[in-house]
Structure formats: structure tokens, C-alpha cells
Amino acid sequence: MILPGAVDAQVHSLSQKGAEGFAASTAAAAAGGVTTIVDMPYDEGNLVCSAEAVRIKAQEAEAEARVDVALYGTIDPTEGAARIAEQAEAGVCAFKFSTFGTDPKRFPRISPALLMACFKEVAKTGLAAGVHNEDDAFVREAIAAVEAAGITDWRAHGLSRPPMTEILAALQIYETGAATGCPAHVVHCSLGRGYEIAKHYRDEGHHATVECCIHYLTLDEENDVARLGGKAKINPPIRPREEVERLWRHVAAGNVSMVSTDHVSWSEDRKTDPEMLKNASGVPGLEVMIPLFVKGALARGIPLTWAARLLAENPARHFRIDHAKGGLAVGRDADLTVLEPVAKTYDAGASTVSVAGWSPYDGMELPWTTAGTWLRGAQVFDGTTVLAAPGNGAFLRPERPLGLRKAVRA
Numbered sequence: 001m002i003l004p005g006a007v008d009a010q011v012h013s014l015s016q017k018g019a020e021g022f023a024a025s026t027a028a029a030a031a032g033g034v035t036t037i038v039d040m041p042y043d044e045g046n047l048v049c050s051a052e053a054v055r056i057k058a059q060e061a062e063a064e065a066r067v068d069v070a071l072y073g074t075i076d077p078t079e080g081a082a083r084i085a086e087q088a089e090a091g092v093c094a095f096k097f098s099t100f101g102t103d104p105k106r107f108p109r110i111s112p113a114l115l116m117a118c119f120k121e122v123a124k125t126g127l128a129a130g131v132h133n134e135d136d137a138f139v140r141e142a143i144a145a146v147e148a149a150g151i152t153d154w155r156a157h158g159l160s161r162p163p164m165t166e167i168l169a170a171l172q173i174y175e176t177g178a179a180t181g182c183p184a185h186v187v188h189c190s191l192g193r194g195y196e197i198a199k200h201y202r203d204e205g206h207h208a209t210v211e212c213c214i215h216y217l218t219l220d221e222e223n224d225v226a227r228l229g230g231k232a233k234i235n236p237p238i239r240p241r242e243e244v245e246r247l248w249r250h251v252a253a254g255n256v257s258m259v260s261t262d263h264v265s266w267s268e269d270r271k272t273d274p275e276m277l278k279n280a281s282g283v284p285g286l287e288v289m290i291p292l293f294v295k296g297a298l299a300r301g302i303p304l305t306w307a308a309r310l311l312a313e314n315p316a317r318h319f320r321i322d323h324a325k326g327g328l329a330v331g332r333d334a335d336l337t338v339l340e341p342v343a344k345t346y347d348a349g350a351s352t353v354s355v356a357g358w359s360p361y362d363g364m365e366l367p368w369t370t371a372g373t374w375l376r377g378a379q380v381f382d383g384t385t386v387l388a389a390p391g392n393g394a395f396l397r398p399e400r401p402l403g404l405r406k407a408v409r410a
Contacts, residue, residue, distance in 0.1 A: 001304070001368060004312035004327050005035025005067075005335025005375065006290055009211060009319070010187060010260035012282065014043035014057075020265040020355045022064035023390040027353040028263075028286040029067050030381040030388055033337030033370045036067060036325050036396065037286070038315070041074040041096055042107045049076045050083050054090035058395040065393030066386060067375050068333075070319055072096040072130070077108050081121040088125035091397035093319040095122050096187065098132035099169045100139055100235075102281075109136050116176050123182035127398065128209070128318060130185040133169040133194070134161060134236055143277065154229050156276040158221055158237045163191050166236050170194050174201045174208050183207035185318070188262055190216045190236045192246035195255040209257035209318060212247060212310075214289045217259070217296050219360055220244050230271045230279030232360050234262070251310070252302050258315040259293060261285035265356040284356045288346055290337060291366040298367070320398030334377035339368040353386060 013025040022039075029037050039061070041048035048057055054073060061069040073087035074096050084095065097118060101109030110118065115131070122129045143160040151159060170186055177184025178201065189195060189210050201208035215234055219225070220241035225232040232238055250256050264282035273279050285292075293307055308327070316326025324333045344366050348359035373381035380388035 001294070001339040003033070003290070003308055003337045003339070005325070005337050005373065006033055006311040007036040007038065007315040007319070007321070007325055008034045008260050008263065008286060008289065009038050009258050009315040010040065010213070010262045011037040011286065012040045012042065012262070012264040013037070014046070015264050016266060016270070017044045019267050022061050022069065022393070023066065024353070024355045025263065025265070025286065026066040026069070026393055027386045028284070030373050030375070030386045031353045031370060032287040033290045033339070033373050034067065034286055035335035035337070035373065035375045036070060036321070038070045038072060038093060038319055041072045044106060047074065047076060047106060048072070049074050049079070049087070051086040051090040054087050054092055058091065061393065062391065062395050064390045066380060066388035066390060067393045068325070068396050069393055070321055070396040075110070075118060077110060077114060080114060081118045084118065084121040085125065088127060091395065092127070093321060093396070093398045094128045094130055094185070096130045099172060100132055100134040100136045112172060116180060119176050119180040119182035119184070123180050127320065128183035128185045128207070129177070130187040131169070131173045133166055133173060133186045133189065135165045135168040138165045138168060146277070152275045152277070154225050154276055157233050158225070158239070160277060161235065161237050163193070166191055167193055167197070170197050174198065174206065177201070177208060178206045183209070185209045185211065187211050188213045188216070188236065190239045191243060192250055195247070195250040199255050211258050211260055212251070212256045213260055213262045214285055214292050215262070215283060215360065217244065217247055217251070218292050224360065228360055230273055230276060231283070231358060233271070233276060233279045233281050234283060235281040248296065248300050248302070251306060252300070256310060258318060259289070259310040260315070261289045265354070268356065268358050271358070283360050284348070284354065285361070287351060287353060288359070288361050288366065290370065291339065291368055292361065294339065294368050295366060321396050323399045324396065334374060336374040337370065338372040340371040341367065342369055343367050344369045
């Protein structure tokens, strides 16, 4: 099975100092058939919120990455929207904001008024504004209620972030996009209702896209979170199996704009606290995103053309890098992923490229596995070994000149 090299729209290579880095994250990418990663701006000790920060990170990517890298930019709330234009000029492919404050410095909340100001500035660049979609006040009240009730096991996370926290944030994001003319993007939606809302805004003619992470299409609360505890703690939370199947129906209906990993390789000690809410949020996934999507699609009779669209074509277009990435076409880079029908049981501990050494997907059978990956015509993974050395990857800038494009549709 031959697919275009995947463009993973959401990767956190530098969230924990000393834990991963571009050399390791892009090795996992190559082994998983991902030829381009789009890296998030929330690096530990370095919020990517200026042209200089973009320049430094781009240099680091070009020195260490084994596959190609595009970069998100963001803002420091104390500076407002003043540095958005300079980051666009420095080569970011999109901007990332959050309606929830994970950390006041590394991952800050952007207030509604400031978010609108940022959207106005991003609109001038022609890039998209991606937003973490959880209502801050609602989540904090829900966390307080869970703590007051003394609930500390696996149930605590879902209860602390009920569905309405996502829905309210999504409405704010899309309304802000509609008011400013900025392409508005929800970076991870765990609820079928969220995809319905995004479609409503698109039907009205707005640039409204929505991303589904592979964990929302694979894991469920009542089985996997109950079994894995902190190793399945992700924001927004993993939802019940009924919601998982609803998301697959939205994939089949064309309501999902793209699929990503939201990959982060937290060390195991940050994911194994018996008190659920004390664990770090996020999971690794670069090595298995494509096989998991293919497995899920085949099990539900969904055409595998969706794999090419949602894992390559649509994200490349969204980030304005489709002049080089996103499909098998004359003029684009010869990025290829080859899968073979050889069943393997995934084991991150036995993987040669997993830095974390654990995965919520451990023990899952993958009926199709990555047999080879090619980047720009050169083989970077042979089914066993990553062949590309650090520095093989390139920093990707969006196509110029910038300007508004038609919204990504599935």
C-alpha cells in the first residue's frame, strides 16, 4: 500500500528538556511514515513568540531533524499581538493560541479580547490561527468539584473536563474567526458535536477547520483510560467508545479536516502518578499514527483515500506547504510511505526509535505496518532502521506570497 508521506500537524518535540528533541522525534516520524512534522511553539524554557525565537528553532531543526519540519508561532500575552507579523516573515506556517492556561509562561491562556486582536493580525498574513479548545473558567470549576469530591482515580480527568468545556471554546474560536476573517482552526476535537459546529461555520462560508488526533479515533475512556490511568491522560480527554465511533462517522462524512498525533514523549515518571490529575497530559504517537488510522478505516469500511487526504493532502494545504508536500504529484517532493500487510503487536519498549519507551498503544495489533519511508526521493526508513542522519531534514516555509485561500475541506 503506497501513500503520500504524512504531514503530522501537531508535534511537541521540545516540551521536556532532555527527553526528546528533533533528532529523536523525527526518527519516530520516519519510522511511522511521517515525512513532515509541524512542531508546536510551547518548548520548555523557550516560548516561540518572536522572529528570533523562530530563527533559533529553525536552525536547531535543520541541524538535528531527519525529516522535514514546519513551525508554529505564538505570542507572549504580555506583548499582545505585536510580534505576529515578524514571525510570519520568519517562516512560521501557522499560529497557535489557547483558551486554557496550562502554564502562565510555557502554555498561557489567551483572553477573548486578546484572541480577537491576534486573529486580526494573523488574518493579514493569510495563515491560520489554531487554538487549544477548552474553556478555562469551566475547566477550573470542574477540577475544583472533582477534588472536593475526593475523586483521584482515572475518572477524575474526564470529569474535570466535561464536553461543554470543549463546545464553549469551539464556539468562541469560530465566532472570533468569523468576526475577523481569520482562518480559525480547532487543533484537537474529541466530540462529534465539535465537528458538526465546524461544518456549520464552513457552510456559512467561513474558514473553519477542525483536527482529530489519532488517540480520539483509537482509545476510549471506559476501557483504555480505566486500564492505563495517567498514560492515557490527554487534553481534551479521551471520551467513551460511543463518541469514538461517532468521530469515525464524521471521518466517513468528510467533516474532519485532518488527523494528527499531538505527539509528546513525556518520561514515564510524569505519566504514572496514581492521582490522575497530577500526571502530565499527552502521549507519543508518531510511530503508529498511519497504521492505526489504516486499521480503523479498514475495520469500518472507510476508503483509504481518506488516509491520503487527512494525513497528507489537507494538512499540507492548511499550512501552506502544499507546493512541496501533501501528495504524489509532479513538482512536489517525492515523499512516500509504503505499508505492507504484516501484522505486528506494537511494543514501544522494544522500539528502536521510541524515546519514551511506553505508549498507550502498547499491545495493540497493527495489521498493516510501515515497510519503508522516502523523503524527497531518498529512503529514510527501510522497515527496520531509520537511515536518515540528523540534519537530513529541512525547515519548511509556507508558500509565498501569503494571502487568504479557500478553507480546507475534506
